[in-house]
Amino acid sequence: MTEEIEFILDSTEESMNGSIAHLEKEFLNIRAGKASPAMLGSVFVDYYGSATPLSQVSKISVPDARTITLQPFEKNMLQVIEKAIMIANIGFNPMNNGDVIIISVPPLTEERRRDLAKQAKSEAEDAKIGVRNVRKDANTDIKKLEKDGTSEDICKSAEEEVQTLTNTYIRKIDELLAAKEAEIMKV
Numbered sequence: 001m002t003e004e005i006e007f008i009l010d011s012t013e014e015s016m017n018g019s020i021a022h023l024e025k026e027f028l029n030i031r032a033g034k035a036s037p038a039m040l041g042s043v044f045v046d047y048y049g050s051a052t053p054l055s056q057v058s059k060i061s062v063p064d065a066r067t068i069t070l071q072p073f074e075k076n077m078l079q080v081i082e083k084a085i086m087i088a089n090i091g092f093n094p095m096n097n098g099d100v101i102i103i104s105v106p107p108l109t110e111e112r113r114r115d116l117a118k119q120a121k122s123e124a125e126d127a128k129i130g131v132r133n134v135r136k137d138a139n140t141d142i143k144k145l146e147k148d149g150t151s152e153d154i155c156k157s158a159e160e161e162v163q164t165l166t167n168t169y170i171r172k173i174d175e176l177l178a179a180k181e182a183e184i185m186k187v
Contacts, residue, residue: 023127070101124177
C-alpha cells in the first residue's frame with residue numbers, strides 16, 4: 001500500500017477512536033442510580049464573572065451510594081453553587097447546611113430508567129453517525145487518490161479495510177450501549 005493510503009487508514013482509525021472516546025464520556029453523564037462526581041460534570045458556576053466547572057470551585061465527594069457532598073473552597077460560593085446546580089436542571093435538589101452542600105440522589109423510577117436508556121441509545125446513534133462520516137471521508141480521499149493514478153486494486157483493498165474498521169467500531173459502540181443499558185436497567 002502507498003504512504004497516502006496508510007495515512008488515510010491511520011487517520012480514519014484515530015477519528016473512529018475519537019468517536020468511541022466521546023461516547024464513553026457522554027455515557028459518564030448518564031447516571032445509573034449510584035452517586036458519582038461525574039454527574040455534576042455539566043454544572044458550571046459563575047465564579048467572579050466567568051463560567052467555571054463546579055470541580056474547580058469546590059471539593060466533590062461521594063460519602064455513600066446515594067449522597068454527593070460539595071465543600072466550596074470559598075464560603076461565599078455556597079449560594080452560587082446551589083443556584084448553579086438548580087439551573088443545570090439535572091434533577092437534583094441541593095441542600096445547604098452552611099458549610100457544605102448535600103445532594104441526595106433519588107432512586108431511579110422505571111420510567112426514568114427507560115428515558116435514560118433512550119438517551120444512551122441516542123448518544124450511541126450519534127457515535128455511529130460519526131463513525132460513518134469518517135468512513136465517507138476516508139472513501140472520498142481514497143477515490144481522489146485513485147483519480148490521481150493510484151492503482152484500482154490498492155484503492156479497492158483500502159476501501160475494504162475502511163469498511164472493516166467501520167464494522168469493528170460500530171460493534172464496539174453496540175457493546176458499550178448494551179453494557180450501559182444493562183447498568184441503567186439494573187435495580
